Amino acid sequence: MHLRLGGATARLRLRRALVPPRSRPAPAAMSSSSSRPADPAGVGVPEGHQLVTEGQVTMVYPRDENSVFYNPVQVQNRDLSVLMIGVHARMRAERRWSRAKRKELRRAMLQAQRDEVGEDELKNEGKEQRKARAARFERDLTDAVNEAREGVDFDGMTAESAGTDDGMTIFEALAASGLRSLRYWKEVPGVRAIVVNDLDPVAVEMCRENVVRNGLEGALAGQQRQDGGPPVPEAEDGDASDVMKR
Helix, strand or coil: CCCCCCCCCEEEEEECCCCCCCCCCCCCCCCCCCCCCCCCCCCCCCCCEEEEEECCEEEEEECCCCCCCCCHHHHHHHHHHHHHHHHHHHHHHHHHHHHHHHHHHHHHHHHHHHHHHCHHHHHHCCHHHHHHHHHHHHHHHHHHHHHHHCCCCHHHHHHHHHHCCCCEEEEECCCCCCHHHHHHHHHCCCEEEEEEEECCHHHHHHHHHHHHHCCCHHHEECCCCCCCCCCCCCCCCCCCCCEECC
16 A cells, blocks of 8 residues: 555555575665765766765765755764664564464474373363463473574574565655665665655656666566566556566
């Protein structure tokens, strides 16, 4: 579902294709400054425009601030949002792992308990015995989950989730040039899809141009997904819509 802001909404959809585990490297660390050369894709800078490098992306902006413009005041805000969403992505992956592991161990431990004690004895336990056994079981289950947690590579798990249905989807409602969205795409681990949304088709077109500038043109596709999943919903009349995915 996409947010409707008065008139027709312009948007880009960024989506990664499903990939086998361990086939994608983890994204590089975030930085608000970059040593990369200007115009890394060699696209060239249109007259009346300027290049701005922030984090891992290089954007082109018109020098006329009455158009879509670069806001340097928000650099720290964008850095912090990249950092915090990255932290959330790791915590999210850890929670999902913990739920799955707890369910798996609970099933195995319940079966072991039935095998050891016997179904009849468990059924004949009194209320206090049942409560005490349940409390011990939950403590033992938590200990088993914590023991299994040791050595789990949650950073790697987070990065891998970008190529699976476990990856995150981010919706940026007022994206303007898409700088923040492109930084999320390149710098935040575990992002499966981003919807880059703005009322102004000119802003979305600028984002599309900067996708090319950052060497991501291979990620742009049509409405039909290439990973075998269901088709991306058709854009409504007046919408600017592309799909970007890996």
